[in-house]
Amino acid sequence: MSTDVVLPSERDASGRSFGPEERTLLLEVLESGVLFGPNGTKVRAFEAEIAALLGTRFARAVSSGSAAVHTALAALDIGPGEEIITTPITDMGGISPILYQGAIPVFADVDPETLNITAETVAQKISNRTRAVIVTHLFGNPCDMDPIMKLATERDIVLLEDAAQAYLAEYRGRYIGTFGRIAAFSLQQTKQITCGEGGFVATDSDRLARRARVWADKGWNYESEAPDHEFLGLNYRMSELQGAVALAQVRKLTAMVEHRVRVAEILRQRLDGVAGVRPVPVLDHAVATYWRFPLLVDSEIVPGGPAALAGELKSLGVWSTPNYIRYPAFMCRQFRERVTFGQSDYPYSLHGDYPQERLDDFPGCKTGLASVLVLPWTERHNETHAAFIAERVTEAIDRLVQDSSRPPGRSG
Ligand SMILES: Cc1ncc(COP(=O)(O)O)c(C=O)c1O
Structure with a gap:
């Protein structure tokens, strides 16, 4: 490659x-x-x-x-x-x-x-x-x-x-x-x-x-x-x-979306069998059109999970976003402190007992965000790019696994 x-x-x-x-x-x-x-x-x-x-x-x-x-x-x-x-x-x-x-x-x-x-x-x-x-x-x-x-x-x-x-x-x-x-x-x-x-x-x-x-x-x-x-x-x-x-x-x-989907399918196939990552599943009776290409990273296999993989991929020329967004919307300051219209607390004030949501009450968000790694995707990605990404993902995971199995205190 x-x-x-x-x-x-x-x-x-x-x-x-x-x-x-x-x-x-x-x-x-x-x-x-x-x-x-x-x-x-x-x-x-x-x-x-x-x-x-x-x-x-x-x-x-x-x-x-x-x-x-x-x-x-x-x-x-x-x-x-x-x-x-x-x-x-x-x-x-x-x-x-x-x-x-x-x-x-x-x-x-x-x-x-x-x-x-x-x-x-x-x-x-x-x-x-x-x-x-x-x-x-x-x-x-x-x-x-x-x-x-x-x-x-x-x-x-x-x-x-x-x-x-x-x-x-x-x-x-x-x-x-x-x-x-x-x-x-x-x-x-x-x-x-x-x-x-x-x-x-x-x-x-x-x-x-x-x-x-x-x-x-x-x-x-x-x-x-x-x-x-x-x-x-x-x-x-x-x-x-x-x-x-x-x-x-x-x-x-139509042409651009068809291309996105076709090349995304190639990347899915290329990643098939790569231990530690798997593309986000698509329902059998659905067609996804890949605004971005999301992967699920298994932290049991990939030491350090999405963040470590993103760091390694960056050094190999593949940009990605671990966790998509840093945290769910309800954890942003706007929601935590209800910063809305002046000091009014409106429209929460209409509610009476608007809940202060906690991540632990959203197990799907917690697991999903902790495992997702998002790759950019465009209508200009082609088969060569798909092959390159799959190869780099494999290489990045190998590196992380090797690094983690080295005895502490030794490098190189
Ligand atoms: C799901 C979703 N909804 C709404 C928006 C808002 O769109 P815009 O950035 O054009 O205001 C975006 C933009 O990223 C989005 O991804």
Whole structure:
């Protein structure tokens, strides 16, 4: 194996796919002089094409994935004091909007292997204040939707999908993002497609699509003959510059995702039989689309676990993130100290006895985070990269095992 393989990075051109398609559309926008989304054509075309691809009736573009989650909650008219069940293992942009709606995030534990919430963990957190559950498909790996949907129907809970990491992932042949009443996606730099910053919501509901559009435009309905600020809303609009890049990207999405999945399968095969690591499992009837490539590290076999493996891999030219996030959301200061609006303690103050969650009460989070190691993954990774990564992982584990079996005090 050559030592000079440089892996693609999602942070720059090596791992991203911007070409003449993006340039042409961007130039069209500049030459038109219309950079404002509601007056232009690119954002609207992006919405139409991504909705057609996903198979939803509507998509509504916004300025980020966080804005998409917020817009989805606002479209559902989530209000103060309502409880929203969600995962503590996600980007904060998937959680903070709950608090901005005055609602209360209630954390469900995750499966220790996929780090996804399950029907069982959600069921444990349902109360008479539960209004919705946010189903986040972590790393682009689908949650088990059948039991989650059954539970939501039985308990009359709204399903909102956070598909920010899960473009074109599938569950029983249907795209992720089409199971809930509404879904949120992100177009931030690292996602399967990107325009730097951006996002959108997807829904089949006329009412939710309309509310999303108006809410993300300061409550102002441009499409009405007698527009007014109908309700409280923010400016989460997407600009035509973002829309142009997003439109070019959506046209490449299917091919890029197919490539991601194909090369990820090669890496899975190459890692098969490597003692001490195993790719995060994917449900039989699901297709994961690998926002990143997560591995489970067995600390009994790999001395030092994910952190030691990440350190060793770095010295061998493979960058990775041990544990994905340092700790579950409820352990962040924002939650521990309830730092929200001034000194108000709002919206926790609406709750009465909001729990101070402890990691020990989340065994799935504890085990999952302690064993996961996340490798960057892009549409530019190829078979050579997959082979290189597998070889380096094997070498790194061998080194760690050898180091740990050396008598103390001796080195080299
Ligand atoms: C699952 C999830 N939800 C929400 C977000 C927020 O998206 P953005 O960073 O575009 O605001 C992200 C972004 O990383 C995410 O991964």
